[in-house]
Amino acid sequence: MLQLLGLTPHAETVYRATLLHPDHGVTDLMADTGLQEGVIRAAFDELAALALVKPSDQRGGKLRPVSPEVGLTTLLASAEADLAARLAQVETTRAEIAAISAEHIGTRVSDSATRLEGLDAVRSRLEELQRTTEFECLSLNPGGAHRPDARNAATPLNEEALLRGVAIRAVCRDSFRNDPDTLAYARWLIEHGGQMRTVPTVPIQMIIVDRRAAIVPLDPEDPRKGAIEVHNLGIITALCALFELCWSAGTSFGEQPPANDNGCTPTERALLDMVAAGDTDEAAARNLGISARTVSRMMSSLMERLDATSRFQAGVNATKRGWL
Incomplete structure (x- = not known):
């Protein structure tokens, strides 16, 4: 309970015991606390270093406890000063992060589109967007199935977003239903409040965040080349319409894609x-x-x-x- 002030649990136990029985020596304190002699002597060393016990003039140089109103209050004042200094450091760091972020944002192109070169740039930007998503994340996924490494990287960010109340909807290909890793991810997403549907083919890979930013590949045939981040309202509206079209045609995980009147899946x-x-x-x-x-x-x-x-x-x- 007093560890914030620098006391170990054993030192606190011994200090409380000496306050109750100031005249008890090591032998009596062993009975009072159930601690071994060596532990009690080490605790006295800690208490002396923290000025919570001092030599007794009355008892021939033996140690006496300092009252908590004096000793603990002094330690608390020191802890408060350390905390204030730490908070000042945190605020300074927060300001530095804001300055770096502003500088980073300033390197991006206007509000129409930003070119993200390579997979690392795309993943870094997606991490930024996911952490600031307010209400919705939509995605079309025509590529490979959800591999364990990709799933493990995305899961913490998706979980944070879902806990904040963000609606996550994803569309994948029907063939993903045969992939164990994708099935595992779909079950996890649905259990945590997200939604996933499948369609036979997905026209393009894309992610839309809060209907204010969209990420689409530079080259749909080779996503490793990077992506374009779009902010233009007209383009985003069109991409949202494409997503909703795919979503309305999709089949939820847990259901089998239905056959039409001609018996065709x-x-x-x-x-x-x-x-x-x-x-x-x-x-x-x-x-x-x-x-x-x-x-x-x-x-x-x-x-x-x-x-x-x-x-x-x-x-x-x-x-x-x-x-x-």
Whole structure:
């Protein structure tokens, strides 16, 4: 209880005992406190250094306790002075941080867009934005599944935001449902109040914070090159509309993507759209986040259901039957 004043628990115990029994020596104090002789003598050394015990003129040089009104009050005044000095240092440091932050912000381009070169710059900026998010964070995630290292890095910041009442909504690809790491992250996010949905394909990677800042990749084919931070209201409004469109078409984790009236799942419908556009199995696999072999199996099933003997005929029949 008095550790703030520099007393160890043993020293405090001995001091309290000597206040109750000023005439007790080491032997009596051993019975009073249950402490060993060596511990009591070490405690007296501490108390003497803190001026809480002094030699007794009455008892032949033995130690007497100094009253708490004098001894402890003196120590408290010293602790308060140290605390005041520490607080002054904290305020000075706070001012330095504000100056550095202002200088850093000053290096950014105007309110329209800022170029973030490389992954490190992007991650650093996302950390800054996440710590200052006030009410909402939206994200589209077309890339790889949530690996454990990426999840472990993002989880503390997401947890802080969720505890502040920030609404987190994320859209991923349907294929992520087969990835254990992504499933683990989705369960964690939902348990802590966030939301995640999936769609067959995600058009672009992006993060929108408080509908005031958006991060999109410089090159969608290579996110390692960096990103653009956008502040323009018109652009952000358009990106929010794109997110809401994907969100409304998505399926919540914990639910299976529903088939339409023709028996097509959203992924099968997306595959038919790609086939009609002339995409190869490899291109469709990349967009859907699944293997080319899986695409081939799905395509074979669709051709059989459409009574088609070729991919082209499958596209024609799908259009005739209103599947597209």
